[in-house]
Amino acid sequence: MGDKVTKEQARQLTAFLDKNExxxxxxxxxxxxxxxxxxxxxxxPAAACLFGQPVREVxxxxxxxxxxxxxxxxxxxxxxxxxxxxxxxxxxVLVCGPSGQTICTVAVFHDLAQEADMARVRDDFVSLAxxxxxxxxxxxxxxxxxxxxxxxGPLTKQQSEVVDRVAANAEQLASLVNSLLDEAQMxxxxxxxxxxxxxxxxxxxxxxxxxxxxxxxKGLNLTACIADDVPAMLYGDFQRxxxxxxxxxxxxxxxxxxxxxxxxxxxxxxxxxxxxVSDTGSSISxxxxxxxxxxxxxxxxxxxxxxxxxxxxxxxxxxxVALMNGKIVEGRAGHRNIFTVILPLAxxxxxxxxxxxxxPISVQDGTR
Amino acid sequence: xxxxxxxVIEDYVDAAVIFREAVKRAGFExxxxxxxxxxxxxxxxxxPAIVILDLNMPGVSGAEILQQIRSDPRLAKxxxxxxxxxxxMADEVRDQADLVLIKPVTFGQISALAARFQGLGx
Numbered sequence: 433m434g435d436k437v438t439k440e441q442a443r444q445l446t447a448f449l450d451k452n453e454x455x456x457x458x459x460x461x462x463x464x465x466x467x468x469x470x471x472x473x474x475x476x477p478a479a480a481c482l483f484g485q486p487v488r489e490v491x492x493x494x495x496x497x498x499x500x501x502x503x504x505x506x507x508x509x510x511x512x513x514x515x516x517x518x519x520x521x522x523x524x525v526l527v528c529g530p531s532g533q534t535i536c537t538v539a540v541f542h543d544l545a546q547e548a549d550m551a552r553v554r555d556d557f558v559s560l561a562x563x564x565x566x567x568x569x570x571x572x573x574x575x576x577x578x579x580x581x582x583x584x585g586p587l588t589k590q591q592s593e594v595v596d597r598v599a600a601n602a603e604q605l606a607s608l609v610n611s612l613l614d615e616a617q618m619x620x621x622x623x624x625x626x627x628x629x630x631x632x633x634x635x636x637x638x639x640x641x642x643x644x645x646x647x648x649x650k651g652l653n654l655t656a657c658i659a660d661d662v663p664a665m666l667y668g669d670f671q672r673x674x675x676x677x678x679x680x681x682x683x684x685x686x687x688x689x690x691x692x693x694x695x696x697x698x699x700x701x702x703x704x705x706x707x708x709v710s711d712t713g714s715s716i717s718x719x720x721x722x723x724x725x726x727x728x729x730x731x732x733x734x735x736x737x738x739x740x741x742x743x744x745x746x747x748x749x750x751x752x753v754a755l756m757n758g759k760i761v762e763g764r765a766g767h768r769n770i771f772t773v774i775l776p777l778a779x780x781x782x783x784x785x786x787x788x789x790x791x792p793i794s795v796q797d798g799t800r
Numbered sequence: 801x802x803x804x805x806x807x808v809i810e811d812y813v814d815a816a817v818i819f820r821e822a823v824k825r826a827g828f829e830x831x832x833x834x835x836x837x838x839x840x841x842x843x844x845x846x847x848p849a850i851v852i853l854d855l856n857m858p859g860v861s862g863a864e865i866l867q868q869i870r871s872d873p874r875l876a877k878x879x880x881x882x883x884x885x886x887x888x889m890a891d892e893v894r895d896q897a898d899l900v901l902i903k904p905v906t907f908g909q910i911s912a913l914a915a916r917f918q919g920l921g922x
Contacts, residue, residue, distance in 0.1 A: 563885050563886070566903060566904055567812060568814075570815060570903050570904030570905065571812075571814035571815060574814065574817075574904075574906060575814070575818065577818075577906050577907035578818065578821055578907050581825065581907065581911075583821050583907075606904060641909060641912055641913065644908075644912075645906065645908040645909075
């Protein structure tokens with residue numbers, strides 16, 4: 433800024449300010465414009481708000497005072513600035529007039545704390561809303577179960593059909609709420625694995641307990657089998673594996689029109705083990721399949737389109753499996769859908785630390 | 801033969817009713833307790849075969865109740881099924897509980913699980 437400020441440069445600056453005044457006033461970012469001597473010649477209300485003083489007081493301030501340090505502005509630059517208790521990101525931009533000479537420096541102040549607050553508020557809201565929604569939903573589903581189980585006496589055929597409709601709608605809602613909560617947790621960075629030794633048979637046990645009723649109500653049989661060469665004990669995040677398997681089975685139950693939902697645990701090769709869920713007699717399209725594993729933003733689309741097949745719970749399956757260094761293989765055989773989760777075989781704590789899969793697993797042909 | 805006792809410790813009335821009916825279906829005699837303090841008082845006088853325990857309650861928390869059960873030799877045979885809506889709280893009690901369920905927990909799940917503990921405490 434050693435150059436002498438010419439009258440022409442000053443005139444161009446005035447023209448620049450006049451032209452941009454209404455933009456300046458209405459923009460949410462704090463903006464201060466400095467002349468070539470480093471004096472503030474214009475500021476917008478957002479900037480005044482950040483500095484806690486009226487616009488007229490900001491105008492006339494030194495750049496050094498406002499930025500808290502002397503900054504040599506010879507090029508565009510970005511600074512991190514702390515002012516009072518605010519964390520600000522400042523972008524300094526040199527503006528040239530029509531003649532190509534620099535006429536002023538524009539400083540754009542961005543409040544980082546505000547952004548972080550917004551993200552936190554959003555996450556807290558989603559989490560709170562999910563819990564608040566889950567509790568009454570759980571009660572609805574519980575009373576529905578009791579009616580179906582004749583706790584309050586036998587139902588007529590018509591009453592029973594009404595209860596089925598209540599159940600179908602409440603279950604759909606519950607599944608959406610659950611995936612919303614899972615997604616909120618993941619976005620808050622709360623998704624970590626808690627690896628423990630576990631017996632694969634317990635996984636089957638758990639899914640039987642959790643999903644048997646849902647299968648039964650749809651007139652489906654839930655069957656399972658563990659191959660002989662699967663070790664009696666494996667190492668991994670048991671709770672998360674239960675969640676993966678339940679979600680896959682829940683999805684299969686949602687898709688299957690009749691017949692069997694089958695879970696199979698086996699070893700595709702020496703270094704891996706697999707959880708495979710297949711169903712009989714359903715009709716999931718290829719488009720729906722890739723959609724089934726999409727993140728939850730698309731859940732809204734699914735509601736509007738009235739598509740019931742693609743369960744949002746599969747989105748968390750995909751993320752969990754990725755976190756476990758595993759893969760999902762989707763196959764079809766006739767009308768059967770086969771979802772296979774292939775995971776590195778870990779027998780001990782240290783095994784879990786080994787590299788993820790480097791070689792692609794040979795893709796199942798869907799006829800297993 | 802008298803039925804084994806199941807305590808349902810849960811402050812949310814609808815969940816409590818559902819859990820009570822579920823353990824009754826599994827063959828237990830059921831009793832609802834709706835706050836932590838009363839739960840501790842009751843546990844000082846009875847020896848339930850199972851306890852269905854909510855974690856988030858006013859006054860004394862579910863975690864404290866679980867700790868009390870585990871430190872009382874008189875209640876060594878009591879099975880505790882924790883039902884909570886908070887996964888992060890669930891992790892903290894996983895070592896001490898027989899089972900930890902994340903809500904929503906259904907009538908069917910509770911009755912099937914409770915049935916598994918029938919006679920195990922003998």
